[in-house]
Amino acid sequence: MIYSRFKWNENSFLELSRPKSAFIYFRTTRLNLITGFPETYRLELFLKRLEGIELQGKMKTPTVFHFYYDLGLILMGLGHTVDENTPLAIEIEYEDKKFKKSPKSRLKSIPLKSLERPSWSEYKSAFNHIQEHLLNGNCYQVNLTYPYDFETEEVIDPRDIADFFFAQKGLGAYAHLTFLGDEMILSNSPECLFQYQNNKMYTMPIKGTMKRGKDWKKDWEKMKADVKEEGELNMITDLLRNDLNRLDKPEARVIKKRSPLLVPNLLHQHSVLSVELTQKISLLKTLESLFPGGSVTGAPKKRVMEIIQEVERYSRGIYCGSTLLCLNDKKIASINIRTAQLSIMDRLWRYGAGGGVTLLSRAPAEYQEMEEKVASFLTLLAAPGYKA
Template sequence: MTKVNSQTYSLFYLQDKGRFVKFSAPTSAYIIYKSFRINLLTGTRENIEVQDFLSRLEDIKLFNNFDNAHVFHLFYEVGYIVENCEELAKENIPLAMEFVYQNSAMFDLPKSGEVPTPEPVQYPSFKKYKQQFRKGREKLLNGDCYQFNLTSPFFFKFSQSFSPEDFIGKVWKNKNKIGAFAHCTFVSELNQLFLSNSPECLFQFKRSPTPTIYSMPIKGTEAVLSNGDRNKAWQKLKSCKKNEAELFMITDLVRNDLTRIQLSPSIICAKKQALNVPGIVHQFSIVKTHAMRGLNLLQVIKGLFPGGSITGAPKRNVLKILKSLEGYDRGFYCGSTVAIHKNMKAASINIRSCELDFGSLEMKYCSGGGITLGSNEASEFDETYAKMESFLQLLKV
């Protein structure tokens, strides 16, 4: 077993500055399960339930400023609690992690270290995917849902050890390929790195000039064979009625989610825009609503989490359907990471994300896509692989 000497820290990309901020020296650190939590600083188990953790989010008033950084990793499965499907949540898997940091400073990425190319251990098969797809399609035909986001895990193994900083430097070596909501947390007590190169936000809170909450759902994907083909790929994606319907459906869902936070009407301020990431092009919308005084983090999470783009519509039904279809725990992937520090109040949707264990040198990466009645099983399976390959490109020289 390889033990990394780094201390626990979190990095968040500040797109307007083109740099990362580093939060370090945690004064509290917890991993939260359904019926208990583990204090990562002391190793003690405490009988604090996940509902108590969520209730404490009410104390995070978004109109206030916070000198100490608060970082919350909401794993996908805590969405079962938020959406009142508590029976779906297992007792023995993490639902969230919570950190309060004492120090913050701008951070220059380390030079790329020696990180070997990960070897595939387990990939999803088309046979299994086809079965999941067809069972899900029956739910669409029965009217149980209108869209669901079907995902699959990929497992990798590295042949030699390296540091979290080596990996971070490798993934984010090219500044042009850093996602707008890129971030990571290295948890020294677990010897694990949770990294996301996400381009997608669950929400952003802006206090001025007018208090506003924004959300940016992403739906629709087209592979790009080379940079010269980007415009061609975008024109193909933009003209696809299936992808358009998928984006508009989730945009409406997010619009409704934003409205129910404080019963303040939301509006679509950008629709069907292009988003370029390594090897693929997406389309997205931007939705916003007015934020009123007294707004707290729990209200926002109850309104928006888990994100509509990585679940489907209607959200609660889809959570139950996906639980029966996928057969694995998404965990960090498709969850959201919330960063609260001074004027920074935002949350990602953790697509393009991995969990890396430095003890076993194993990495889990997941990807997927939205399924409607207009979807083709082979095309959707190819899209799942294209998104995985997009992330692996970041690890290549």
């Protein structure tokens, strides 16, 4: 069984089912997820398909793309760091679409038990390595992330997980999941990589996090006074302005420079940018310009992606990648933060978390912020010890 769900509004979600085709792409092969058979298929053919999809065009069938962070390494000219067995993208064309009301859940919580998380010494070592790059002028900001592994005591029915997730209040604007027969991608993303509408392209980078108290407005005043938080967002907003300008000649505009964003237990700050398109733009060009999102890499993008490869000794995978929903003339792509990858039968969950490191950063505070982002996700799942 293969299906996808996307948050539509506060009271409903979109469910896509009955896949017409479903593939996971690697560098020289693709796996047919419906038949289970691998096929010889060069990545260049998949990229050519993306080049043939126009942002301004309509998709004949509802289509979901999951772009792994590792595809971004290839698009940025760092393909030598990606091996043949690394998944790069998933493409699913669906026959059926239904809008459904928020479901009732049989579960009251997801009983996750922690298996492995980054140690303080491990984090501090990577943090110090990044500080050396910052001091040497190699970069301005680096997004440092780590995986957190969990397990459940029993196998949980994926439908129960899906119903529980979409029954929660306050899901991120780009919350979604895809079930692939045993693996599940589960994302509570609040962040937009791009959204195309009426010849305009929008993007919404998030940078800056603090734990939210009872009065978020007071917290916001405190965040606005924080020079480090302001600097982080300004750097990435400038990077995104340049990324958008690679799409078309007119200059990208900053619609919102610094605004609050509330998620479970956390307060973020974000900006909103747009550019008006005067010519037809392909999906491939869009990815080459914007992917991976600057908020999950840093600045300058290619150099920090090289540094990330030095300090992060694991593949980010779907975390920090992007999920794109193509529905009629709508094309909406998230950045996969607050995202977990599940192996249902193995009872394993892997969740990624991290944050931007600048010269003004302090290791204990950054480590604590990363832990708070994990706690936010666990609170949403009502895991043992975490309550809203």
